[in-house]
Amino acid sequence: MLYFLSFLFFFFQTEGKISVENQWIRNAGKGMNTAFFADVKNISSKTDTLFKVASSLAKLVQIHETYEENGMMGMREVGNLEIKSGQTLQLKPRSYHVMLIGLKKDLKEDQIGEVTLFFKHAGAVKVKAKVKNMIK
Amino acid sequence: MKYFLLTLISLVFVSCQSKFPEKEFVGNSSESLCNQDSVMVDFPKKFNGKILLVSFIFTNCPDICPLTTHNLQLIQQKVKEEKIGNVSLAAISFDPERDSPSVLKKFAEVRNLNLSNYNLFSGKRENIKSLMETFHIVAIANDTTFTEDGDPVYFFTHTDRITLVDQDLNIRKSYRGSEINLEEIISDIKNLRD
Numbered sequence: 001m002l003y004f005l006s007f008l009f010f011f012f013q014t015e016g017k018i019s020v021e022n023q024w025i026r027n028a029g030k031g032m033n034t035a036f037f038a039d040v041k042n043i044s045s046k047t048d049t050l051f052k053v054a055s056s057l058a059k060l061v062q063i064h065e066t067y068e069e070n071g072m073m074g075m076r077e078v079g080n081l082e083i084k085s086g087q088t089l090q091l092k093p094r095s096y097h098v099m100l101i102g103l104k105k106d107l108k109e110d111q112i113g114e115v116t117l118f119f120k121h122a123g124a125v126k127v128k129a130k131v132k133n134m135i136k
Numbered sequence: 137m138k139y140f141l142l143t144l145i146s147l148v149f150v151s152c153q154s155k156f157p158e159k160e161f162v163g164n165s166s167e168s169l170c171n172q173d174s175v176m177v178d179f180p181k182k183f184n185g186k187i188l189l190v191s192f193i194f195t196n197c198p199d200i201c202p203l204t205t206h207n208l209q210l211i212q213q214k215v216k217e218e219k220i221g222n223v224s225l226a227a228i229s230f231d232p233e234r235d236s237p238s239v240l241k242k243f244a245e246v247r248n249l250n251l252s253n254y255n256l257f258s259g260k261r262e263n264i265k266s267l268m269e270t271f272h273i274v275a276i277a278n279d280t281t282f283t284e285d286g287d288p289v290y291f292f293t294h295t296d297r298i299t300l301v302d303q304d305l306n307i308r309k310s311y312r313g314s315e316i317n318l319e320e321i322i323s324d325i326k327n328l329r330d
Contacts, residue, residue: 026202027246029201029242029243029245029246029311032243033289035198035204059284060283066200068296073292075199076278101198101289102289133206
């Protein structure tokens with residue numbers, strides 16, 4: 001029963017008006033940078049905004065996007081990300097993601113890390129995520 | 137009948153030509169690089185006689201370069217499954233000041249990379265710059281910011297590419313690095329081998 005509840009906890013975390021699913025962190029070594037990915041759904045009746053991210057895993061945590069310009073790939077920090085009622089913000093490879101800059105320890109496959117997402121209305125949403133190499 | 141045969145011959149000719157649109161010899165611009173085990177290698181000359189897949193990366197990249205190195209891993213696995221011999225893979229860092237051999241080794245260990253025919257390379261800035269020109273790679277460092285500890289943080293805007301090099305050190309085809317069609321690449325490798 002405990003395993004079943006843990007399974008539900010990791011695969012469907014809902015806090016208030018935001019649900020977070022399919023969350024994972026890409027594996028990387030201490031001192032390096034990596035990213036947190038998830039499907040963030042606004043299940044409230046009004047638009048909400050992701051405006052800050054935090055985690056004790058890294059020295060610096062930011063909301064970033066990967067972009068393509070003139071055949072080159074780059075990354076930049078983005079400010080607020082608005083999520084309309086009923087819509088899902090996909091934090092995914094080659095797109096928006098939570099940047100974990102300067103990891104304080106190795107993140108190896110199957111470890112669990114925690115990231116907090118801050119929303120204007122829903123407040124702080126803590127998310128536990130499994131470390132993976134890639135989505136298989 | 138004559139027209140049919142001419143059309144058929146033309147189609148076969150066009151089909152053979154379009155398999156590999158590029159043929160650019162890169163053997164004249166070989167440079168000394170250092171792999172994850174601190175072994176010096178004359179690149180790409182060392183791989184003369186092999187089919188080589190090359191990408192340029194930096195290990196502090198959180199998104200595109202891990203996808204590219206993972207895709208090289210997928211190619212490596214598929215090549216092994218299909219028992220295709222004589223294939224090597226290389227990821228060259230365009231951030232050699234941070235990507236020392238020990239950093240490259242750690243990068244490989246965390247990702248469980250099989251290094252039997254897969255090398256991660258660092259080297260002198262001027263050697264890497266020369267190879268980037270040869271392989272038509274651009275990497276531009278972005279502005280530097282600092283963590284609370286004062287550690288500098290910077291990233292690159294860069295070309296996203298895996299390049300296929302034949303046994304005679306000719307570039308034959310380029311693919312996007314972070315998003316690949318595995319079947320296409322394997323088919324191209326088989327065509328080069330035949």
